[in-house]
Structures are given as structure tokens and as C-alpha cells.
Amino acid sequence: MKVTKLSGFPEYLPAERIVEQHVLDIVRETFELHGFTSLETRAVEPVERLLGKGGDADKEIYGVTRLADASAAKGEGSSRDPDLGLHFDLTVPFARFVLENAGKLTFPYRRYQIQKVWRGERPQEGRYREFTQADIDIVDVGELAPHFEAEIPLVMAEIFARLPIGRMTIQVSDRRIAEGFYLGIGIAPDDIIGTLRIVDKLDKIGPDKVKALLVEAGRTDEQADQCLALASIRTEDTSFVERVRTLGVKHPTLDTGLDALAAVIRNGMENAPGAMVADLKIARGLDYYTGTVYETQLEGYESWGSFCSGGRYDALASDGRTTYPGVGISIGVSRLLGLVLAEGLLVASRATPAAVLVAVNDDADRPTSQRVATALRARGIPCEVAPKAAKFGKQIRYAERRGMPFVWFPGAAESGGDQVKDIRSGEQVDADASSWSPPAEDLHPTVSAPAHTSD
Amino acid sequence: MKVTKLSGFPEYLPAERIVEQHVLDIVRETFELHGFTSLETRAVEPVERLLGKGGDADKEIYGVTRLADASAAKGEGSSRDPDLGLHFDLTVPFARFVLENAGKLTFPYRRYQIQKVWRGERPQEGRYREFTQADIDIVDVGELAPHFEAEIPLVMAEIFARLPIGRMTIQVSDRRIAEGFYLGIGIAPDDIIGTLRIVDKLDKIGPDKVKALLVEAGRTDEQADQCLALASIRTEDTSFVERVRTLGVKHPTLDTGLDALAAVIRNGMENAPGAMVADLKIARGLDYYTGTVYETQLEGYESWGSFCSGGRYDALASDGRTTYPGVGISIGVSRLLGLVLAEGLLVASRATPAAVLVAVNDDADRPTSQRVATALRARGIPCEVAPKAAKFGKQIRYAERRGMPFVWFPGAAESGGDQVKDIRSGEQVDADASSWSPPAEDLHPTVSAPAHTSD
Numbered sequence: 018m019k020v021t022k023l024s025g026f027p028e029y030l031p032a033e034r035i036v037e038q039h040v041l042d043i044v045r046e047t048f049e050l051h052g053f054t055s056l057e058t059r060a061v062e063p064v065e066r067l068l069g070k071g072g073d074a075d076k077e078i079y080g081v082t083r084l085a086d087a088s089a090a091k092g093e094g095s096s097r098d099p100d101l102g103l104h105f106d107l108t109v110p111f112a113r114f115v116l117e118n119a120g121k122l123t124f125p126y127r128r129y130q131i132q133k134v135w136r137g138e139r140p141q142e143g144r145y146r147e148f149t150q151a152d153i154d155i156v157d158v159g160e161l162a163p164h165f166e167a168e169i170p171l172v173m174a175e176i177f178a179r180l181p182i183g184r185m186t187i188q189v190s191d192r193r194i195a196e197g198f199y200l201g202i203g204i205a206p207d208d209i210i211g212t213l214r215i216v217d218k219l220d221k222i223g224p225d226k227v228k229a230l231l232v233e234a235g236r237t238d239e240q241a242d243q244c245l246a247l248a249s250i251r252t253e254d255t256s257f258v259e260r261v262r263t264l265g266v267k268h269p270t271l272d273t274g275l276d277a278l279a280a281v282i283r284n285g286m287e288n289a290p291g292a293m294v295a296d297l298k299i300a301r302g303l304d305y306y307t308g309t310v311y312e313t314q315l316e317g318y319e320s321w322g323s324f325c326s327g328g329r330y331d332a333l334a335s336d337g338r339t340t341y342p343g344v345g346i347s348i349g350v351s352r353l354l355g356l357v358l359a360e361g362l363l364v365a366s367r368a369t370p371a372a373v374l375v376a377v378n379d380d381a382d383r384p385t386s387q388r389v390a391t392a393l394r395a396r397g398i399p400c401e402v403a404p405k406a407a408k409f410g411k412q413i414r415y416a417e418r419r420g421m422p423f424v425w426f427p428g429a430a431e432s433g434g435d436q437v438k439d440i441r442s443g444e445q446v447d448a449d450a451s452s453w454s455p456p457a458e459d460l461h462p463t464v465s466a467p468a469h470t471s472d
Numbered sequence: 473m474k475v476t477k478l479s480g481f482p483e484y485l486p487a488e489r490i491v492e493q494h495v496l497d498i499v500r501e502t503f504e505l506h507g508f509t510s511l512e513t514r515a516v517e518p519v520e521r522l523l524g525k526g527g528d529a530d531k532e533i534y535g536v537t538r539l540a541d542a543s544a545a546k547g548e549g550s551s552r553d554p555d556l557g558l559h560f561d562l563t564v565p566f567a568r569f570v571l572e573n574a575g576k577l578t579f580p581y582r583r584y585q586i587q588k589v590w591r592g593e594r595p596q597e598g599r600y601r602e603f604t605q606a607d608i609d610i611v612d613v614g615e616l617a618p619h620f621e622a623e624i625p626l627v628m629a630e631i632f633a634r635l636p637i638g639r640m641t642i643q644v645s646d647r648r649i650a651e652g653f654y655l656g657i658g659i660a661p662d663d664i665i666g667t668l669r670i671v672d673k674l675d676k677i678g679p680d681k682v683k684a685l686l687v688e689a690g691r692t693d694e695q696a697d698q699c700l701a702l703a704s705i706r707t708e709d710t711s712f713v714e715r716v717r718t719l720g721v722k723h724p725t726l727d728t729g730l731d732a733l734a735a736v737i738r739n740g741m742e743n744a745p746g747a748m749v750a751d752l753k754i755a756r757g758l759d760y761y762t763g764t765v766y767e768t769q770l771e772g773y774e775s776w777g778s779f780c781s782g783g784r785y786d787a788l789a790s791d792g793r794t795t796y797p798g799v800g801i802s803i804g805v806s807r808l809l810g811l812v813l814a815e816g817l818l819v820a821s822r823a824t825p826a827a828v829l830v831a832v833n834d835d836a837d838r839p840t841s842q843r844v845a846t847a848l849r850a851r852g853i854p855c856e857v858a859p860k861a862a863k864f865g866k867q868i869r870y871a872e873r874r875g876m877p878f879v880w881f882p883g884a885a886e887s888g889g890d891q892v893k894d895i896r897s898g899e900q901v902d903a904d905a906s907s908w909s910p911p912a913e914d915l916h917p918t919v920s921a922p923a924h925t926s927d
Contacts, residue, residue, distance in 0.1 A: 020572045020791070023556075026514035028569065030576055031583075034510045050849045052826030052856030055489045059481035059602050060515070060588065064539070077540055083592035084519070084533045084557065101478075102539065114483065117475045121485055123823075123873050125859050128486075133515065137538035147514050162859060164838055175849075287839060288846055336475070368578075371507030383619055384742060391743055394505045394630075401507030404580050404617060418578050461504075 025138060025146030027351060029358075032420075035365040037354050039464035040180065041131060044151045044348065047176045048129035051168075053153050056128045058110035060135075061101040067109060077137035079103040103135040107152045107347065112334035115156055115341055125157040125165070131350070145351055154345030156333050161342040163277055166309040166329050167284035169346050173313070173325050174285070174292035176348070181466040182362045184316040185324070187285075188251075188296035191278040191309050192328070194261070195247065195300060197271025202243050204236065212236065213300045216248050220298070224249075248298035254286060255279045257295040281309055307331040311346055315356070324353045366463040367420025372455050373400035373437070374416035375425040380406045385427045389435065392450035393425075398460065400425070413440055422459045425450070480593060480601030482806060484813075487875075490820035492809050494919035495635065496586060499606045499803065502631045503584035506623075508608050511583045513565035515590075516556040522564060532592035534558040558590040562607045562802065567789035570611055570796055580612040580620070586805070600806055609800030611788050616797040618732060621764040621784050622739035624801050628768070628780050629740070629747035631803070636921040637817045639771040640779070643706075643751035644740075646733040646764050647783070649716070650702065650755060652726025657698050659691065667691065668755045671703050675753070679704075703753035709741060710734045712750040736764055762786040766801050770811070779808045821918045822875025827910050828855035828892070829871035830880040835861045840882045844890065847905035848880075853915065855880070868895055877914045880905070 029037055045055075067078050081101040104110045107130045115126065131151045138144040153172060155165045170187045177185035195216070199209050215230045224245050231241035243264065250260050258275050278295055285293035301310045308329030315324060327346030334341045357363050373393060375386045386402045393400045401421075403412045409426070416424050417440060429436040430447045437453060438445040454460075484492055500510075522533050536556045559565045562585045570581065586606045593599040608627060610620045625642045632640035650671070654664050670685045679700050686696035698719060705715045713730050733750055740748035756765045763784030770779060782801030789796045812818050828848060830841045841857045848855045856876075858867045864881070871879050877896055884891040885902045892908060893900040909915075 020568060022572070023514065023516070026516065028511075028513055030573065031509040031511070034512065038510055049825035050852070050854045052824055052854060054486040054824050055493055056483075056486070057489065058483055059478065060590070061478070061481065061602070077538055079536050080539045081534050081536055081558070084535045085592060103536070113475060117477070118485065127824075127856070135515070137540060147516070157859075164835075165859075168842075168857070284839070284842070288842060369507055369509050369582075370504035380619075384739070387623075387739070387743060397505070399505045399507055401582070402623070404612075404620075415578075 023146075025144055027145065027148070027355065029354075030368075032365045032368040033358055035368070035370075035462050036358065036363050036464050037350075039363070039365070039462075040350065040354065040357075041149075041151070043179050044131065044176055044350070045129070047172060047179070048151075048153055050175075051127075051153075051172050053127045053129040053172075056111065056114065056130045057132060058104070058107070058114050058130070060103055060133070062104050062110055062113060064100040064102040066113060067102045067105065077139075078105060079135050079137045105136045106134055107132060107150055108154070108333070108345065111152070111154060111156075112341075115334050116336050119158075119336075119339070119341075125155050125161070127153070127155050129153045145355075148349065148351030149354075150347050151350050152327075152345055152347040154333070154343050156341050156343035158339060158341060161329070161331075161344065163280065163308070164284075165344050166277065167281040169327070169344050170281070170285065170293060170311055171288050173311075173346055173348065174289035177292070177313075178289070180363075182315065182357060183318075185292075186314050186316065187293045187325070188299050188312045188314060189278065189281055189285075189293055189309060190295065190297050190299040191274040191281075192300065192306055193270050193274030193308065194278060194297060195274075197268040197274055198247050198261070198264075198266050199244070201266040201268035201271055202240050204240060208235065212244060216244055216298065217300045219245075219248055250295070250297045252295050253291070253293075255282050255295070257282075257297065261297070277308060301326065301328055305330050305332075309344065318356060318360075321352070321356055324349050324356075361467060363464050364467045365420075366465075367422070368462075369401070369419045369421060370399045370462060371401040371419070371421050372398055372459055372461070373423040373425050374412065374421050375400055375402045376409060376412045376427070377403045377406040378427060382406070382427070386425075389425055389427055389450045393453075396451075396454065398454065413438075416440060420462075423455060478601075480599055482600065482603070482810065484809075485823075487820045487823040488813055490823065490825075490917050491812065491818050491919050492805075494818070494820070494917075495805065495809065495812075496604075496606070498634050499586065499631055499805070500584070502627060502634070503606075503608055505630075506582075506608075506627050508582045508584040508627075511566065511569065511585045512587060513559070513562070513569050513585070515558055515588070517559055517565055517568060519555040519557040521568060522557045522560065532594075533560060534590050534592045560591050561589055562587060562605055563609070563788070563800065566607070566609060566611075567796075570789050571791050574613075574791075574794070574796075580610050580616070582608070582610050584608045600810075603804065603806030604809075605802050606805050607782075607800055607802040609788070609798050611796050611798035613794060613796060616784070616786075616799065618735065618763075619739075620799050621732065622736040624782065624799050625736070625740065625748060625766055626743050628766075628801055628803065629744035632747070632768075633744070635818075637770065637812060638773075640747075641769050641771070642740075642748045642780070643754050643767045643769060644733065644736055644748055644764060645750065645752050645754040646729040646736075647755065647761055648725050648729030648763065649733060649752060650729075652723040652729055653702050653716070653719075653721050654699070656721040656723035656726055657695050659695060663690065667699060671699055671753065672755045674700075674703055705750075705752045707750050708746070708748075710737050710750070712737075712752065716752070732763060756781065756783055760785050760787075764799065773811060773815075776807070776811055779804050779811075816922060818919050819922045820875075821920075822877070823917075824856070824874045824876060825854045825917060826856040826874070826876050827853055827914055827916070828878040828880050829867065829876050830855055830857045831864060831867045831882070832858045832861040833882060837861070837882070841880075844880055844882055844905045848908075851906075851909065853909065868893075871895060875917075878910060 228241045250257050282295050306328035310328035312323040313325040325348045329344040331342045332340050333343035375389045377386045390400050390402050424438045426436045437448040683696045705712050737750050754767050761783035765783035767778040768780040780803045784799040786797045787795050788798035830844045832841045845855050845857050879893045881891045892903040
């Protein structure tokens with residue numbers, strides 16, 4: 018049967034997968050350091066729950082049907098499961114899980130979720146149809162304390178600080194700033210969302226076109242200028258408050274937004290200096306956010322867009338009686354990996370977990386090599402026994418091709434004991450499997466930025 | 473919208489998920505200690521690749537279609553993607569991955585794969601429709617050395633030895649023993665598979681019914697008795713060879729099978745004493761195995777069936793020119809978790825990764841508590857800042873409900889420094905966030921068998 022490449026479904030070779038695992042391990046470890054508990058939800062949700070959620074019209078849903086049902090005559094009236102679809106994000110299933118298990122959870126509920134999601138995009142270059150997201154959310158019952166909005170981006174700043182891929186800036190704003198400001202300059206409440214959506218295009222189409230669109234949409238020339246003036250404000254400290262004030266607009270919602278964003282930025286300056294910036298053009302235009310909103314930019318790769326986005330929503334979930342407000346942020350892991358691997362920003366030191374290849378003297382003697390491997394593994398040293406009792410040169414090349422740093426030779430010492438060779442330096446020394454350890458940096462594959470060649 | 477429970481799609485609460493993560497961490501760590509590299513394949517394969525693979529007629533496939541395509545008029549002749557389905561195991565996608573990437577992989581290729589799989593089972597009690605499997609396979613080009621068949625079950629024995637859930641026995645046989653034996657007693661080559669399938673029912677229906685079915689299928693009374701005699705042989709050492717010999721049947725394929733199984737059992741006796749047993753009724757009847765086959769039984773839970781199965785296949789994959797033989801074994805993680813959680817065989821010491829709750833004196837003082845948390849996290853101590861500056865009793869109860877062992881009180885010491893309280897013992901001592909650490913066993917949640925109450 019022909020092997021079919023499917024565009025949009027990334028799969029990684031062993032050394033690439035080690036880079037991905039390294040990133041995911043840092044993400045998980047950091048989430049757990051901040052007391053988030055792990056959740057995995059099923060891959061499918063009822064289609065009616067997926068439809069119309071998230072606001073983005075382009076989130077195309079993959080429907081899931083038992084082939085046995087699909088081929089049977091339709092509409093026979095037999096009892097069928099609800100129509101199912103693959104989840105396109107982790108927020109919709111999380112909200113459903115909270116409603117379903119509210120009685121068994123303790124609130125505020127801090128959860129992280131690292132899973133694949135699927136979007137039935139038309140096949141085209143650079144669009145993923147299956148990808149991994151890593152989300153954190155804090156959700157509470159009825160009300161959610163605002164300090165969580167300041168806490169959430171610190172977790173992401175910590176992750177980016179541990180990934181040596183360049184400077185990742187978290188751009189923060191508060192939806193209430195633009196809302197209050199727009200109301201303050203006389204834009205009608207019904208025109209707020211439309212105005213936000215146009216201003217959200219600023220990075221893509223520039224201020225002149227945004228202004229034209231705003232005027233076309235019925236804003237006055239002066240209102241359009243004010244909207245652009247607000248969107249141009251970007252400060253690393255809380256001086257954005259003063260800059261907004263000098264625009265001379267007053268509205269209580271604007272005050273609330275400015276206070277909230279100032280608290281987030283102050284917290285960032287104290288706990289993650291340089292990681293965050295107040296950027297008032299950030300609106301997450303089409304989403305359901307109601308307070309702080311986050312996006313991120315990687316220096317030098319701004320055109321890739323945001324790798325990590327989120328915000329506060331006053332109604333993550335509701336069962337009619339109880340409302341669950343939340344705040345969350347999501348890393349597009351596959352998106353980030355796509356960049357990291359395409360640009361070679363991170364590389365693995367080897368393509369296997371094994372640090373040692375235990376050579377085999379001859380096939381009858383394989384049990385001896387197996388015993389060495391068992392002794393090494395008992396002390397946490399990943400290793401592999403050579404697949405063939407080939408010439409030692411060939412066994413060494415087997416290790417070399419996979420990047421294993423050491424080859425073990427049972428009985429090679431003059432004493433009859435074993436020896437181990439660092440195949441990078443060629444150094445070969447006497448060693449005992451019950452006590453020898455590789456240097457700590459060789460125990461597991463390491464993932465790091467490659468040494469730069471001058472360019 | 474109504475929240476819909478979907479049977480067959482297990483989801484875990486925080487403390488249960490910590491048990492699952494613990495099991496998965498042990499599985500991954502052990503796989504890596506043995507030099508297996510990680511692979512994740514996409515969730516979907518072309519339906520034509522899924523159909524007819526694996527041999528089990530009951531592996532029902534979930535088809536996947538973009539809703540946008542499904543609702544559009546069919547058969548318009550526009551170029552469409554191949555029909556896709558969710559994978560029902562990890563072997564079919566692995567085989568496809570090997571064919572697709574053979575030129576970029578090094579052989580023998582040792583890979584592990586821990587992923588969800590989906591089966592469109594009819595909804596019924598105890599049947600999973602989404603579940604996690606953990607597979608290892610070793611695949612080579614053209615030929616695969618037999619010693620790998622002895623190596624693979626040792627990896628699983630190591631995993632089970634680290635899980636305190638009782639005695640897991642790996643039952644091993646070799647397909648060539650039954651095949652050669654059946655040929656040796658005059659069963660026609662075309663009747664071998666049919667005979668194997670009937671004998672495979674032994675555990676379910678007992679020897680009398682198996683004999684009746686065999687005779688019904690055309691075996692002589694004497695042949696049926698010989699088949700049952702062979703299937704009854706089960707030994708912890710290599711004495712099964714002698715017991716087969718005493719049945720007086722001779723065939724070269726039988727000899728090959730006995731030699732191969734003896735090698736596997738000897739390797740097991742040396743490297744994992746007590747973990748394996750030669751059990752000649754194991755046939756993995758409907759599968760594509762051609763050599764060693766494995767199943768496992770958990771003592772006291774034999775009726776749950778096999779948690780871990782696999783074997784050797786001479787043609788895992790083939791592109792017409794090259795054939796890739798392999799040997800592999802798969803743990804049904806969700807199946808095992810289902811038992812472990814239902815019977816309470818393993819419990820988590822707490823429902824959160826956080827070891828410490830940092831109390832908040834009053835809301836204005838939250839930055840102080842945040843600084844303590846940052847200092848603890850910098851040294852790898854998972855913690856959370858209290859969500860509210862409530863009365864300390866209430867903050868302590870917040871920690872208690874989640875099982876966090878420690879609560880930190882900034883500025884509580886007479887010196888003005890901090891104090892930390894072990895809320896299990898009530899002991900409260902002076903502490904400094906830049907140097908204090910919890911006991912090692914409290915740093916992360918632990919997962920263990922609960923202390924037995926007498927019953």
C-alpha cells in the first residue's frame with residue numbers, strides 16, 4: 018500500500034522528538050511548580066458543544082463517526098450516540114469538565130492540560146491540522162480574584178526563561194482599557210466590538226488602513242485618531258497609565274482597566290523583570306475575554322505571530338445557576354516547535370536516551386553484556402546492548418551514529434575486568450558496572466541552542 | 473447546554489490523574505533506560521490502511537471527516553483528502569512511520585510510543601472507546617536477531633516490579649511450538665490457524681468444550697487430546713521442553729520453537745527471576761505473530777485478562793522490496809488504571825503537585841507571599857500562594873483539602889522572619905525561603921499501595 022504523507026500532521030524523528038520532550042518536560046515541571054494539577058480530557062465532544070464556541074469562524078471541526086454507523090442506512094431511528102467532533106482547543110473541554118465534575122473539584126481550581134487538538138483546516142502550507150497545546154487556567158465559583166490575572170503570565174515567563182530560544186516578550190493589555198476609552202470618546206456601546214476588531218488589524222495592515230477602515234465604519238476622524246493614539250502606547254513599566262491620561266479621556270471602565278493592568282505590570286516587574294510589556298493594541302479581537310489579555314512575541318520572529326495567548330473570561334462555564342469565571346493562557350507547543358526545529362534554535366545532543374552501548378564479545382557471551390546493562394540500569398544509567406557481536410569498530414560506529422557517548426567492553430581490562438570508552442575523546446579506562454557513572458551532563462540527552470557559527 | 477457523559481471515554485480527577493502520571497512516568501523512564509526512543513504519530517491514518525489490519529474483526533474504526541466537507545454536496549469531483557480514521561492501535565501507525573522514514577532512521581530501530589487510541593465499540597459497560605497504550609518495538613531491516621525476543625519482556629518485568637500492585641506474571645510461548653506440534657500429529661497446514669483459534673478459548677470455556685469444538689472441526693479424538701496436553705504445559709523454568717518431548721511428537725518447526733522459547737525463559741530466569749513463565753496455551757490466536765508471543769496476568773485479577781501483550785512478527789511492514797521484521801509488546805495503560813483505581817490498588821498522597829501553601833497576611837501584603845513562592849520555586853519546591861487573605865484557619869483548611877503538607881507564614885516568627893507549619897503534626901518552626909526544604913518524600917506527591925486494613 019502506498020505511504021501517504023498528510024500535510025498539517027507533523028511527526029518528528031527521534032532527535033527532534035527529544036527536543037519536543039525537553040520543551041514539554043519544562044512546561045510540565047513549571048506548571049507543577051506553580052501548583053497546577055494535570056487534566057486530560059477525552060479527544061471528542063458533542064458537536065453541538067463545539068459549534069459556535071471560541072468565536073473564530075475558521076476553527077473547522079473534524080466530525081467523528083463509527084464507520085459501522087456511517088455505512089449503515091441513516092435515519093433508522095435506532096438510538097445513536099450524539100454526533101461527536103474532535104476538540105479544536107482545550108478550553109471548551111475544560112469548561113465541560115468543570116461543569117460535569119464541579120461537585121468533586123476544589124475551587125479555585127488550578128489545572129494544566131497538555132494535549133493534541135485538531136482543526137479541519139484546508140490543506141495548505143504551514144497550517145497544522147493536529148497540534149499540541151499546553152494550557153493553564155484558574156477557575157473559581159461566582160467570582161475570581163484579580164490577582165490571578167497577574168500570576169498567570171509569570172508562569173509563562175518562567176518557561177520562556179528556561180528555553181534558550183531568544184527573548185520572548187509577553188504583551189499584556191486589559192480589554193476594559195479600550196472599552197472604557199472608546200466609550201469615553203463617544204463611540205456607541207454597540208460599536209465597541211467592531212472598533213476593537215479593526216484596531217486588532219494594526220500589526221497586519223498598518224495605521225493608515227486602520228484609520229480608513231474606522232472612518233468607513235462610521236467613527237469620526239477624531240475618534241479614529243484617538244483609537245490609534247491609544248493603540249500605539251507600549252511601555253515596559255506602568256508609565257502607560259500617564260500616557261493614557263494625557264489623551265484626556267475619562268470613563269470609569271477605563272480607570273478599572275488601567276488599575277488592573279498596572280497591577281499586572283507591577284507584579285511582572287517585581288517577579289519577572291523584562292518579561293512583560295503593557296501593549297494597548299492587544300485586544301484578542303474575536304475572543305471572549307473580559308479583562309486582562311495576553312499575547313507573546315519572540316524577538317526576531319515577530320512575523321510568526323503569538324506563541325502564547327490568553328486572558329480573563331468572566332464566564333468560562335455556566336450551568337444556568339452557577340457561573341465559573343477564569344483566567345488562562347495557552348502555549349502553541351507545535352507552533353513553537355515548528356519554528357525551533359525549522360530554524361535549528363534547539364538541538365539534541367543525541368538521538369537516543371541511551372548513554373552507553375554495551376559491546377558484545379561474541380554471541381555466546383551476550384548474557385555477560387546483558388548483566389552489565391542490568392547493573393547500569395539499576396543505577397539509572399540508560400543503555401543498550403549491541404545488536405550484533407560484530408567487529409568492535411562496527412559496534413562503535415553503531416553507538417556513534419546515534420550519538421551515544423560511551424561504549425562498554427566487558428572483560429577488556431588486563432585484570433579481566435571491564436573497560437569503558439568515551440568515543441568522542443577515544444579515552445578508554447577500567448570500569449565496574451556496579452560503580453561507574455557517566456558525567457552528569459552525559460546521563461541524559463541534553464537540548465540546547467547550537468553553538469553559533471559566524472554568519 | 474446539557475453536559476453529556478460519554479461512556480467509554482475515561483477522564484480522571486486530579487488525585488487519580490496523579491496516579492496515572494506516576495504509572496506513565498515509570499513506563500517512560502524504564503523504556504528510556506533500555507534505550508528506546510520516543511515516537512508520537514498523528515492520530516489519523518487513511519481508512520484503507522486501517523481496514524483489515526490487526527486481524528480483529530471487532531476493532532471498529534472511527535472515521536474522521538471535516539464537518540465542512542461532510543455537509544457539502546458529496547461527489548463533486550473536487551480534490552479531497554483520503555478518507556481518514558482514528559488509529560485503533562499503535563502498531564499500524566508505527567509500521568507506516570517506518571516505511572515513510574526508513575531512510576532517516578537507524579536500524580535496528582527501538583521505539584516507544586505512549587498515546588491514546590480509539591475503538592468505535594458499541595457503548596457497553598467496561599469497554600473503552602478511548603484509551604492509552606504504551607508500546608515498545610524493535611524493528612530491523614530484512615532480518616531480526618532472535619535475542620530481541622528475550623529482551624523485550626524484561627522491560628515489562630522491570631515496569632511491573634516498580635509498580636506495587638501485586639504479582640504480574642508474563643506468560644510466554646512461541647507460535648512455532650503449537651504449529652510444529654500440530655503438523656507433527658498430522659493436522660493439515662490449512663487447519664493450523666483454526667486449531668489455534670479454538671485452543672485459544674481454553675481459559676474462557678474450559679478443556680471439555682475445547683475438545684468438543686476441535687472434534688467438530690474435524691480433528692481426531694487423539695489429536696484433540698494431544699492439543700490439550702500441549703496447552704496444559706506451564707513451567708517456570710525450561711522443563712517445558714522435557715514435558716513436550718514426553719508427548720512423543722517430532723517436527724523441525726517444533727524444535728525451533730522449543731529452542732527459541734527456552735532461550736527467552738533462560739534469559740528471564742537470569743535477569744528477572746520469577747517474572748516469566750512458559751505457558752504453551754498462549755497463542756494470541758487472531759494476530760499476526762510468527763514467533764514468541766507474550767501475555768500477562770495479574771495475580772488475583774486473572775479474570776481481567778491480559779494487561780500487556782505482544783510478540784514477534786516477521787513482517788511488521790513491507791514496501792514490496794524491503795521487509796521489516798519486528799518484536800513488540802504493548803501495555804494497556806487505561807485498562808490497568810481502570811483496575812488500579814476501581815480497586816484502590818494505588819493512591820496519591822495528595823491531589824496537587826504543590827507541597828506548600830504560602831499564606832497571605834492581608835491583601836496588600838500579597839507581594840511578600842509571592843516573593844516567598846518565587847524563592848521556593850527557584851529551588852524546585854512546588855507551591856501555591858493562598859487565593860485569599862482569609863483567616864489562617866481557613867487558609868490551612870484550603871491546604872488540607874488538597875493534601876498539601878505545609879503552610880508558610882511570612883513574618884510569623886518573633887524575629888520578624890517566616891515560619892512554616894507541618895499541618896499534619898501541627899509543628900511550626902522558623903524558616904527561610906532561600907534555604908528551607910521539605911523532607912524529600914513530601915516534595916512531590918507520592919503514589920503507593922494504601923496501608924491495608926484487616927479484612
